[in-house]
Amino acid sequence: MNGVQLILVIVAAITITGLARRRGLQPALVITVIAIAASFVPGMPRLELDAEIILGVVLPPLLFTAALEFSWRSFVRNLRPILGLGVVLVLVTAAVAGVVAAWLVPALTLGTALILGAIIAPPDAVAAVAVGRELRLPGRLMTILKGESLINDAAALTLFTIAVAAVAGTHTFIDDAVLLFLYSAAVGVVVGVALGLVTDRVRAMLRNAGLETVLGLVLPFAAYLLAEQLEASGVLAVVAAGFVIGGRSKDFHFATRMQERQVWGSVEVLLEAFVFAYMGLQASFVLEELLDDGGSPWPVVGGGLAVLAAVLLIRPLWVFVMFGRRQLSLRHLRRRMDADARFRERFEAALAQREQRGAVTFADWRGLDLRQSAVLSWTGMRGVVTLAAAAGVPQTLADGTPFPARTEIQAIALIVALGTLLLQGATLPWLIRRLGVEDPEEERRLAQQVERAVAVQRDAALVVVQRFGEDPPTGADPGSVDRATRIARRQVEAASTAPDPEQHDAATRVLVDLRRRTLAAQRSALQREMASGALDDEVGRDHLEQLDHQEAALEARAQNRL
Template identity: 40%
Template sequence: METTHALWLLAVPVSALMVAALARRIGLAAPLVLVIAGLLVSFVPGVPEFELDPEFVLYVFLPPLLFSAAWQSSYYNLRENLRPIGLLSVGLVLFTTLGVGYAAHLLVPELPLAAAFVLGAIVAPPDAVAAVSVAQRLGLPRRMVTILVGESLFNDATALTAFRVAVAAAAGGGFTLAGGVGRFAFAAVAGAAIGLLLGPPLHWLRTRLNDPLVENGVAVVAPFAAYLIAEAVHASGVIAVVVSGLYLGHRFTESAAVTRLIGQSFWKIMVFVLESVVFLLIGLQLPPVIDGLSGHGWEQLAGWAVAIFAVTVAARFVWVFPSWYVPLWLSARVRRREAGVDWRGGVVISWAGMRGVVSLAAAFAIPYATSAKEPFPGRDLIVFFTFTTVLGTLLVQGLTFPALIRMLGVAGDRERYTDTVAEAGAQHAAARAAIERLDELTAGEDLDADVVQRLRDLAEHRQLRAWERLGGGTGPEGEEVPSATYRRLRREMLAAERRVFVRMRDERRLDDAVLDRILHDLDLEEAALARD
């Protein structure tokens, strides 16, 4: 039995990676395909029930996913969009909590108001993983992507704090409104303080270790340390992780090149595996959720579920447009500071409200009994409505999100052109600085002229390649530009070199350790070519 159980546990990540790989190959958003696959598999006879352990999700899955997103986010972009991010991550979460809570209380007689607010807090925070993956692939403007990412970084903190307050009220834990506001303020401020206190010493340690593996090991431990320390003092672990991740990511440029290469590769793999497993598990949750609803009619449950899903989606539209645009209409200063998003952008932001694993983890974390030792009111219904809302947003909004972006014509084509021009200008200035430094170093020295000329040619090549990209990689008549020719031919040369080294290893004329060092150098050069 233990071996069978272990094989099923192994089957989850293996299946998740296979489905995610298939989704990437056919050009679909992997989170959506994984949810559908998990949902279908859950009905297969013989498949055991997989229940998400909320503590496992919140303490193991959530910190690295949040940290990686914060690490890769731009501090400057987030700061420039602080108003819309705050309105979504705090204002919208609280608005959704109240709106869905009141609607659920009116619709479902079995749900007292406090328990209904628990449901509202659970389904309030969107998970932007699916939305952002689609948005980036379809070229959504950077400001929209920044807002969605920023919302996903901070809204979990608001929602989890509201969830704990609502659970305390529903369970008879002596809740007061003033106490709830105070708890929220303390959690946010203390969480941010812990993140800020952890960031500088961790960065100081990383920059002095001079060992890429150990430096990245510190980064792996950082999100768990921030989360656990914050939660230990009843602060927001989410905010602590996000703030520390933003700080370390902003200072990542001070690390060594090898450290950055290893770190970027590691976090891409880590996030890919964790997200794949999590979204597959979401789909596998249906059987245990259904088991607790034997006393209700399915027509009635379906009607309630559709209504709560509709209110959850509508709440985002009701909040986004007035909260976003009224300040722009009323304040010239706000209009000057922020590049306004037109109504099409508002629709895209409003529709990008897919829920995810945090909502399910919170639902399963609801206690089974109140402080009076009585069953928690409506727990099975709250879990069921959470699952149907998460599933509905992922499938309905997730599957239609790409079509909506294309239909509205919201894309960042001009932005990409501006980026390329800016990169070309920066490459030009950097190449000039490199050549000037080369002249300083070689002045008055009798050096090999061929070596100096190769270095000068390399700097000039980097100076020209960004300008060439403005033409899409081709010349005026469609011919291949020099930098593209260089990359194509150099890749073929590297492949030929690699085949020789591998053949010599197979003939035992070269040791594996030597081959590893040689291939590492070739791989670094090929990776640099891929980024041209």
């Protein structure tokens, strides 16, 4: 593969993405189908990248952007289902898929089949989250999907490392699988948090939006590479760094936040488009490798389809076991609340007190209903980690002999990845609409959340305005202070989007100073509400972005006035 081929693929993928969005289609599916067809064009050269490049270049930015937009408190509140899907289900899927593959594909031993199982175990929630956001899935369902995608890759890659070492005859850093996973997770998180804090401190000293954005772009790659050098989880290091930076974003300059949103949004679109194109372009070449091995490819294809069927079945069974038990518990709770009014009062009072003091619970008491569980069970599309892990299967064993069944492993992994993407990805929007999963209370809840966000900003701003009038800056003209406070109060009450300062320079300076203070107070108030769980993350981020635009307008108009 040369640079020209890579650029052409990227340009074509971005173009297809734009055309698909314009026509209301799913870009991932369109890109994949076109790429599969293109791979069979005679003379088409193979686009092939090392696994280290895919994992070290493509994966960190995608994980980092997801963590930036995800609340740590929401992650902890839904920790039980997230761990159940992101860790336990990954292990169950790897085991079941491995057994099925070893049984049906003669070339695979139990060891090599377990490698295959680890490769195809982690779903990629990118496509599912995109569809869910467009079709307005309930907030908790989206939270579980996002949280699962942040940790399932770490579990799968750790299992993959252990399985490869066992088959190849090499040694891992720690021989005990459980201790290796604990070390990998703990050190990965420590590395991510440490680099996130250091980056935050350095960015505070730079005071330049361009330099701060560049440093932010470097962070996920640095966290991933450093953790991998320490033989820890680069995935968890990137996620931890994203949580740190995302939680401290309110302290950055508004220009930095606005610039980063645009940059990370562009990077995300670029990488996602490339990954789906890369998946599709491998189809004909994997089939060619099977034919070159001299045997019939049909046992491998048949085994791959059977593994695909097993993967499609495991997730629904697991989801309904997890959330079905939760629903039974909730029904028992509701019956008890209906029968015992005193118990109901105590229960609701305890929930209200917990929410007021912002307490974190490790298990949200609410469950998913049957329709929501059905949607969650059908969001198992495989993606970039499956491709990278398949490419990362070694060429040889420790003694120099060829790695057994490497071609078969890669072929079945591609069948599962493409199969889940085309089957689940194509039918997920239909399933959501058919089941009517949209929460009937979602619109009302969203309206309430928006009202709460507006009220929080208004109250915080009015407090600042009042304090400003009572304790104005030293040397400020009393007339300018009075005029500024009256203007600011009117703007807050009217929820205006930009100040309209007086023509006089002195009054303008005082008003700009006051508006900066009110915006900072509003931003902090929104962050507190989001952290406590009282304000939805999505609504909170929308209003934080509006505050940044207001501050940008304030700075521009102030410069023009002055």
